[in-house]
Amino acid sequence: MRRLDTGGAVDRGAPLRFTFEGREHQGLAGDTLASALLANGLGGGFRSPVLGRPRGVMAAGPEEPCAFVELSAPWFDLIAPATMVPLVDGLAATSRDGLGRLPAPDRPARPGRHRHVHVETLVVGAGIAGLRAAREAAGRGDRVLLVDERPWLGGMARSSETVDGRPAWEWVEAAAAELRGAADVTVLRDAAALGVYDAGYVVVHERGGGVERLWHVRAGRVVLATGAHERPIAFAGNDRPGVMLSGAVLTYLDRFGVLPAERALVFTTNDAGYDAARALRSAGARVLAVADVRREAAAQDQARADGFEVLAGTVVAATEGRAVVDAAVLAGPDGARSRLEVDLVAVSGGWNPVTQLHRAIGGGLRYAADRGCFVPDGGPAWITLAGAAAGEVPAAEPCWYVPADDYAEHFVDLQRDQTVADVADALGAGLRSVEHVKRATFIGTAVDQGRASGTLAAEIVNQLLGTDPGAQGPSGARPPWAPAAYHLVAGPFGGDLFDPVRETPMHPAHVRRGAVFEDVGQWRRPWYFPRDGESMRDAVLRECAAVRTGVGIIDATTLGKIEVVGPDAAVFLDRMYSNAMSTLRVGRIRYGLMLGLDGMVFDDGVAMRLAEDRYLVSTTTGAAARVLDRFEEWLQTEWPHLRVYCTSVTEQWAAVAVAGPRSRELLRAVGTDLDVSREALPFMAWRDGEVAGVPARLARVSFSGELAFEVHVAGWHGLAVWEALLAAGEPFGVTPYGTETMHVLRAEKGFVMVGQDTDGTVTADDLGMSWIVNLRKGDFVGRRSLTRSDLVRPDRKQLVGLLPVDPGTLLPDGAQLVAAEHADAHTPVPMLGHVTSSYESATLGRTFALALLAGGRERLGETVFARAPAVGVDAGIAATVTEPIFYDPEGLRRDA
């Protein structure tokens, strides 16, 4: 292996330093890492993943199955074929056997950028066919994007060819210059189309020039000019370094001025092998023979006339050598064997059109017997295939594997180290489909995705099964076409940009107060407010006690708020909620439950009637968007005649819940012009007025069971009102509390949380809430389902309370409930239900839980056992079944 003095598209005046396996070497501007390795005699410096066999550079493009590297400089890249890495000064690479390492703090990934473009025409592949297609589209005035995964334009065009009467490389340069000069045309190298999706949506990975960028392209028309890949042939030792594809040999000679051998043998099924033979000879190598599986061909006569030793009807049976090829064994038409000392076997099994992108979007394949390959068939009308990808490849005589007694070294997939023997084993086990063989052998599933092995594997299956060539094609193709790292797909959308974070106007105050936050949907809510050194348990017990005995405030801004407005608002809400909203008087508030069409609890909240034609309804924090969408769906698709408009006002209003026996005192202290007495502002009523000096809506609602008020103010007053309440409440020991305390307090009262105590399979009756289902008011969403047989089963899971027999033991959330005889039994055992909420109660001085339990209302007083092996609770914890209400069952405290 050596660099020639002349030839190629490399710049001999521009040497580049690079390291491979820690040792420094020199390449040239214009090299790929693979060509630089070959020029330095390092083409064989790789190993196979499974068997650890020596491997070398075999291809010159993305189909490379052996030469994978990790880059550490100038940037980290976890795995790439050396054939696709443009050489840059200072590049540092180590071989990788097919398993990459993820980025880490000491090897950070390059940031991925995303770009979105719209074009009339996207051309994938900038060989001659692709350049022609791009020029044609640009000539029509299209916006054009032309991408090629290789570092150069011109694809497989050889310097000796001519195009339109001009030398091919000159033609390519002229075409590229013309395209680059055109308006609305973009040309990208080092840019692989990873996938073609519906309606001309194509994702392109651009990684050249220090850039790591994912292009999201929407194209009216896609031209796939992706070329063809040369097919290997399976023979003994076909994986030994020194076995290369003939087109790759030609590319290294022609484009990089690298001679990969001194004594070469060509093994071919088609005319392309002779191009390699000629190029090798003119570069100074000895070509000992061309073994051509064809008995006769015009190319053979021509080659003989040119002085080549042509062995017709001859195959390469095996290679020999310790690490690299030093000899090849030939088998003639009569079976006679001969041996040649060579350091290169250039193989051409024919050419496979590169159709994977097309197949993944519905394109089919048809077997072309004359070329021994599969050509594209059908597919979406907006895709055109051009050039070799369309099937314009040389005729070739089928030759998939060379007959032998032992196939253990006839490699099919070099990344998976799978051989013809492995394929035969899979068939011997009874498999017949190529797809099954793929899954049994993993052929085609490695980082190279079977680009070189796919068609070969299919044809070996056909031949071993005795079916015709082409009877089965290669296994299905899926994106991505080339390896793409997750960090690239994530792009800039990590960290703070991963998901929007919604904060209430009071958020700065919560941060100042040292709140610990939890995410509820996209909202960041205070979970609890620990004082110095306080544990979560202690903080929550303290917050709960404060609300039950004094006064606490919680930021309730995140509850969804929707204004439902219009002459038919009342009619509409009657159909959306299980209870009547039309009978609600202006100035009053009603709790409401929404069911799915299937009768299951969907969401809950309260509705305030602001005017005859205006309601403000609240939703749970996580369901605000779902509820609004549901309103819109019914209004638009079923009842377009209803004059109703729905508007989200969640972010327009800040809300503070003031809860506890001293909440009325606090409101008076902070200042309000409203009469907050029990008589003037009864439970479930609201009034507009001023609180803390700003316009406010004051509502008597309670999720804790205590006397409580909700203060709604314009969002921009939220922070000031929160701070004013805390300041005014200092004499009463006002306590800010978080979601955990809210959950404990509501659970003590047996108030369910939709999504916590329900899971989409729970009815109002299951929750003991039949009182809120009004079957007399007329139809509403979900009503008809309530009498379905499954919904009236007596053994449905019903909401109950649980009191652990040991009052200090907390039942794990989600624990399964089992009967006594299964408390310690080996699982699986029958499950009776599960714990939905479980807390320690300051008020009760003990633990308690809510649970869904089969036939639960008939089991009051019984003992069940809670098991949660996943969190280490394998022996059942005994708990007594109770009513799901633990505190103030008469409901007297809300009016205290």
Add this chain to the structure above:
Amino acid sequence: MLLVPCPWCGPRDEVEFAYGGQAGIAYPADPDALSDADWADYLFMRDNPKGPFPERWYHTYGCRRWFDLVRDTARSEFVEEG
């Protein structure tokens, strides 16, 4: 990713939309008149043809309007009519 032809906004990326299943399944005029089997049929059973299929779409992150389209499920392309 499909390009959804919103009748109000024009063609937009599929990620802006929510899929609403089969179109033309009207809410029964009198649900109480339906047997459990007929109600279950309305509730749960939908066609799954290979070929043209009328569908509901909702432009969630756009005009927030519901509309119907016909999509060829075999080709995964919107078509003019069923």
